Amino acid sequence: MANENSSVKDLKDFSELVSLCKRRGFIFQSSEIYGGINACWDYGPLGIELKRNVKESWWRSMTEREDVEGIDAAILMHPMVWKASGHVDTFSDPLVDCKECKSRFRADQIEAAIAENKCPNCGKQGSLTEPRHFNLMFKTHMGPIEEEGSVCYLRPETAQGIFVNFLNVQKTMRQKIPFGIAQIGKAFRNEITPGNFIFRTREFEQMEMQFFVKPGSDMEWFEKWKAIRKEWHLSNGIRKEKLRFHEHGPDELAHYARAAFDIEYEFPIGWQEVEGIHNRSDFDLKQHETFSGKKLAYFDEQEPDKEKRHYLPYVVETSVGCDRCLLMILADSYRDDGERVWLQMHPKFAPYKVGVFPLMKKPELMGITEKIFNDLNGGFRSFVDASGSIGKRYRRQDEIGTPIGVTIDYDTISDQSVTIRHRDTMEQERIEASRLKEYIKDKFENWT
Numbered sequence: 001m002a003n004e005n006s007s008v009k010d011l012k013d014f015s016e017l018v019s020l021c022k023r024r025g026f027i028f029q030s031s032e033i034y035g036g037i038n039a040c041w042d043y044g045p046l047g048i049e050l051k052r053n054v055k056e057s058w059w060r061s062m063t064e065r066e067d068v069e070g071i072d073a074a075i076l077m078h079p080m081v082w083k084a085s086g087h088v089d090t091f092s093d094p095l096v097d098c099k100e101c102k103s104r105f106r107a108d109q110i111e112a113a114i115a116e117n118k119c120p121n122c123g124k125q126g127s128l129t130e131p132r133h134f135n136l137m138f139k140t141h142m143g144p145i146e147e148e149g150s151v152c153y154l155r156p157e158t159a160q161g162i163f164v165n166f167l168n169v170q171k172t173m174r175q176k177i178p179f180g181i182a183q184i185g186k187a188f189r190n191e192i193t194p195g196n197f198i199f200r201t202r203e204f205e206q207m208e209m210q211f212f213v214k215p216g217s218d219m220e221w222f223e224k225w226k227a228i229r230k231e232w233h234l235s236n237g238i239r240k241e242k243l244r245f246h247e248h249g250p251d252e253l254a255h256y257a258r259a260a261f262d263i264e265y266e267f268p269i270g271w272q273e274v275e276g277i278h279n280r281s282d283f284d285l286k287q288h289e290t291f292s293g294k295k296l297a298y299f300d301e302q303e304p305d306k307e308k309r310h311y312l313p314y315v316v317e318t319s320v321g322c323d324r325c326l327l328m329i330l331a332d333s334y335r336d337d338g339e340r341v342w343l344q345m346h347p348k349f350a351p352y353k354v355g356v357f358p359l360m361k362k363p364e365l366m367g368i369t370e371k372i373f374n375d376l377n378g379g380f381r382s383f384v385d386a387s388g389s390i391g392k393r394y395r396r397q398d399e400i401g402t403p404i405g406v407t408i409d410y411d412t413i414s415d416q417s418v419t420i421r422h423r424d425t426m427e428q429e430r431i432e433a434s435r436l437k438e439y440i441k442d443k444f445e446n447w448t
């Protein structure tokens with residue numbers, strides 16, 4: 001395999017990826033013609049295909065189970081939701097400014113510099129302000145009048161849309177505990193130190209699932225979901241040695257969490273969180289009961305003790321950033337052997353599954369090319385590239401992660417066979433065109 005060759009290099013830093021993503025239509029800076037806007041990115045034609053494939057893979061893994069339902073809640077919610085959830089009062093980062101160079105820092109990231117009261121950027125002594133708490137929620141106003149009573153927030157996590165719908169979903173779908181609710185959607189955070197490409201942005205998508213369980217069984221489910229979620233990342237082809245768990249210590253735990261583990265990936269910037277698995281206890285449901293005045297208890301008809309039949313379930317949450325997961329897939333699949341760059345990603349994520357190449361742009365080859373393209377494109381999103389040398393065309397598809405190339409040449413006219421070229425090994429083989437679909441299906445289903 002090409003990637004077992006020691007001359008094959010991984011990603012050194014994000015700059016190579018940023019440039020590939022722009023060059024090949026994956027990700028562009030938002031509002032680029034105006035100089036861009038900090039920490040916001042636009043997905044281009046290939047980026048959106050990749051992103052849809054990530055979401056599809058997550059959605060299917062979560063909702064093709066009898067015990068998980070899906071929803072799509074509104075981004076704007078009643079402002080009391082955020083009071084109840086604790087986000088208005090506690091969802092903040094400590095912020096420190098340098099009075100000299102005007103740099104801004106998260107206090108928890110420059111503890112040594114604060115102890116010395118020395119700016120880590122300009123080195124000026126005594127220039128740092130006292131840490132002050134900065135709420136990360138974006139505030140806006142609902143309706144035409146901007147007054148205190150019209151304040152609402154762009155949601156900083158999708159989870160609250162699930163908590164407030166817990167009984168709606170449970171009753172309409174006649175679910176019994178334990179069961180979960182899954183959702184994919186945008187979230188917004190006015191991050192103090194965004195950056196590292198799409199790693200930390202101010203607008204991003206989350207793929208979250210809240211699993212409601214009987215109190216007492218929460219740690220058992222917490223362990224189960226930890227294992228399921230890690231297995232999902234492995235089944236996506238992410239290298240095992242690049243994934244690990246990180247347990248939150250008491251000083252790291254979010255205000256709602258009783259226990260928490262991150263799934264971390266070793267990015268070029270070091271080990272970083274990709275997904276959080278949290279035991280949120282009954283914190284959120286209890287808060288919403290208190291603030292809304294509505295009962296949110298679950299009626300457990302299987303509980304033998306009548307007194308204990310009504311209870312607030314505990315919640316095990318799995319929360320993965322879609323954009324961060326996509327960045328991990330790109331970073332993990334990036335390969336460079338000095339001669340070519342390719343994205344060795346699982347075919348389920350590849351924007352195109354097959355590149356179709358007529359050896360020359362001649363009518364006698366274009367007719368067969370079109371026929372093969374039409375035949376493949378339904379099941380396997382394909383792309384015809386007829387311009388430039390065949391080597392350059394292969395390289396273009398390698399850079400966007402297309403796993404299979406199919407070349408149509410003059411022999412195809414006489415023997416109806418085509419050349420298959422594999423992205424990762426560059427190996428080629430000749431097969432009958434009529435077997436193509438079956439061959440590719442089999443290859444993808446047994447991908448290793």
Ligand code: GAP
Nearest residue numbers: 157159199200201204274275276319320321324
């Ligand atoms: N509901 C729980 C929750 O939101 P979190 O650890 O704050 O937990 C979960 O976020 C995931 O969302 C993170 O693991 C990360 O993948 C993603 N995420 C959080 N903030 C992000 C940001 N500013 N930019 C991109 N992704 C982010």
